Amino acid sequence: MESIGKLTHICNDRQIYIQNIKSTDTNTFEFTIKNPLSHFHFNDFYWSQDRIDPLYLLECCRQAETFIAHKYFNVGFEEKFIFNCFSLSLREQNSLLLLKHGEIKGCIYSEMSTNACTRMRNNVYVFTIFVSNIEVCAITLSASYLKKHVYQKIRNLNFLRKNLEFNLDDNVNCKLVGYMNQLNSIISLNNKNKASIVINKNNPIYFDHKQDHITGMNIVEGCRQFSFYCVKDKFPNKLDIFEIDEINSEFFSFVELYAEAVIILKELIVIANKIKLIFSIEQESKTKCSVSVVLRIKEN
Template structure:
């Protein structure tokens, strides 16, 4: 497995080379693969501001990129097809997140299952991951996703497949320090009225969360909103999302408010604090997630 260069940015649907974390892909069997990734010691967004650790959201973004590379390179999904993430989950150990004296070289052992095709082209599958760092298994994950042709996507979106114009101003952000951020630009929640619900701040000029123009709010924005809401619910910033289970039920539109409501729940991860987050837009549930937030010193 090579870690000396990134895969082409087009394969992971990124405009900036700096946002590509994958380095290699090897086919090891009929439905098994290995994917290499490198996590930087610091990143403009995926870095816990107050904790000397790799950000677990690097894991989540690497999963997104790995499914795209497999789809295009192995399953011959055309580059212009549109992808839909339905469910994403991961678990990772705190040891996997320790900063060393160089970037972390990560190996994903990948298995695909429930592969479905339409007209000879893959239309959906579940992709399972085992995550290794320095030969030690440190995490696991699963992604259920599907893809459609551009024409099918236009029909699916009902005319909303073109990004609407940016109008108005962003709602006021919660204090960056309250969600473990240094800059207001990286805050994705506005001030809430009851301590459990916040409007998601959709900053389409953010260079990482909106690396390129899209017609809906990306899933990584919702996951980040869930992470920040979890910190507010528990009133502490020394928390890392070492476990996540998210389901994305509808497209989240860019031009109407989306609200996240988060409540503390029991976590099955020792030393972690659990949070359930639900996302609503125009009176409809659009996504939900569970986060296990580990207390880290």
């Protein structure tokens, strides 16, 4: 029987956050989520002192998707998993219930059935997250699964280029992007509208195992951090009044490790008690993906 680490693509067992995964029908699954009460990263974000970090829930769903693809859809361990897009939305009326003392559970709907006769090449998963049996978050994730030789053909000669050496000295002060530990800062600033993704390979959240590209999770984390940095200019000394409302992303091509990856703020829209920030991630004059982050003023 394969270990849960292998089934979730996690090398460090302490970074596995899901358990009790089971199939409830040919298209549905259930799992439980460990409580991140003292996690060095997911308990370090300022909002997570009394609540659960939404990106923690996203990572849990990513782990569950990977587990299910291997165990229930027989996706091979040599195949490559590719994020196409995802969306995360908190339920506004229930967001305060993301408190850490509740039991956290997830339900999953898979567009593809486990009794399908064809090999799974793509799938869409719809996650609903509950705390103490109350729905608090919805996440949709689209993924593709590529045979190793197909993946290598797509990647072409990119493997031959030398990866950048990230200069961590330039990373933004963690307190300006919502963290307390500098280990968690993942961006350096170019100007008020641009930031570069700078990965600290000593942080197992950002670099659990060797990668040949910058992962979707790291891209989204960079955009989350840059969104909080951008709003601090409009609302100085009021970073703690904001919380994540939703995040959407779409990935067009691989963001490589061998060239600078730049997050560009394309638009900042203020509507009532919400701010929407739209980012593009560009590399060597090409747009690689887009991410939007919606922040809202916290409820009392």
